[in-house]
Amino acid sequence: MLLHFYKMNGAGNDFVVVDNRDLSLNLTKDQIELLCDRHRGVGADGLLAVEPAENGADFKFRYYNADGGEAEMCGNGARCFGRFTSALMEELPEKVSFETIAGTLAAEIVDDNIRIAMSEPKDLAMDSGASVPGLDTTLHFINTGVPHVVAFVDNVAAIDVLTHGRAIRHHERFSPKGTNANFVQILEPGHIGIRTYERGVEDETLACGTGMVASALLHHLITGAPSPIKVDVKGGDTLEIGFERSGDADFTNVTLTGPADFVFEGDIEI
Numbered sequence: 670m671l672l673h674f675y676k677m678n679g680a681g682n683d684f685v686v687v688d689n690r691d692l693s694l695n696l697t698k699d700q701i702e703l704l705c706d707r708h709r710g711v712g713a714d715g716l717l718a719v720e721p722a723e724n725g726a727d728f729k730f731r732y733y734n735a736d737g738g739e740a741e742m743c744g745n746g747a748r749c750f751g752r753f754t755s756a757l758m759e760e761l762p763e764k765v766s767f768e769t770i771a772g773t774l775a776a777e778i779v780d781d782n783i784r785i786a787m788s789e790p791k792d793l794a795m796d797s798g799a800s801v802p803g804l805d806t807t808l809h810f811i812n813t814g815v816p817h818v819v820a821f822v823d824n825v826a827a828i829d830v831l832t833h834g835r836a837i838r839h840h841e842r843f844s845p846k847g848t849n850a851n852f853v854q855i856l857e858p859g860h861i862g863i864r865t866y867e868r869g870v871e872d873e874t875l876a877c878g879t880g881m882v883a884s885a886l887l888h889h890l891i892t893g894a895p896s897p898i899k900v901d902v903k904g905g906d907t908l909e910i911g912f913e914r915s916g917d918a919d920f921t922n923v924t925l926t927g928p929a930d931f932v933f934e935g936d937i938e939i
């Protein structure tokens with residue numbers, strides 16, 4: 670079968686995008702893994718599929734990691750999805766809404782960037798109770814659409830992200846689903862630097878949107894830094910996380926603002 674695809678990236682987190690509004694595609698786990706393979710396929714951290722919504726939103730967002738497994742949500746992918754689906758509409762919309770496993774989200778174009786209105790975070794554990802060898806810091810946990818551990822460190826550039834990330838991702842505290850792992854340095858109050866090990870890619874990626882949100886919210890909870898919080902990612906971009914607080918622990922109006930760009934389109938035999 671000849672598959673038409675688009676390649677996009679959000680702050681260096683890159684995706685194969687397919688238009689499946691007519692539901693004619695039924696990609697298998699192996700096919701998705703092959704499409705994301707950087708040596709044998711197109712190469713990407715994940716695959717986004719546009720499908721028709723079932724709940725009254727404009728579209729449905731399906732997200733698959735590079736290993737072919739479906740995940741509930743992807744923040745950088747959501748911005749690319751917002752950019753892609755806005756271009757599909759007859760007139761450039763103010764907002765595009767889309768159904769995800771983690772809830773219904775909305776994307777809007779803000780200057781050259783895309784802003785996502787995120788789902789409310791859940792399962793906050795200021796101390797997850799987990800620890801891994803050689804990493805002497807509290808492992809915080811929060812689900813911002815997908816599960817994230819957040820570890821504050823003094824020098825994020827010096828962290829062995831693969832070793833510690835793998836140990837956290839496979840820690841029994843987070844099984845059976847596993848977790849993503851973020852290593853975060855406070856650059857100044859309200860401005861953090863982050864590196865992320867992603868579940869399903871099983872590697873460090875250049876950026877992780879839900880990880881940035883998780884890290885910014887934890888930074889706020891620990892230091893009181895106000896919204897918006899700036900986040901520098903490995904790929905070199907700086908993104909912005911906005912939020913409001915309701916009550917002691919609840920967050921509302923959580924937003925993620927950053928780039929989402931087309932790279933190329935093509936056809937591939939699968």
Ligand SMILES: N[C@@H](CCC[C@H](N)C(=O)O)C(=O)O
Nearest residue numbers: 740743744745815877878879
């Ligand atoms: N890159 C993403 C997160 C994608 C899902 C994640 N790997 C998982 O399996 O939880 C982002 O930008 O949020």
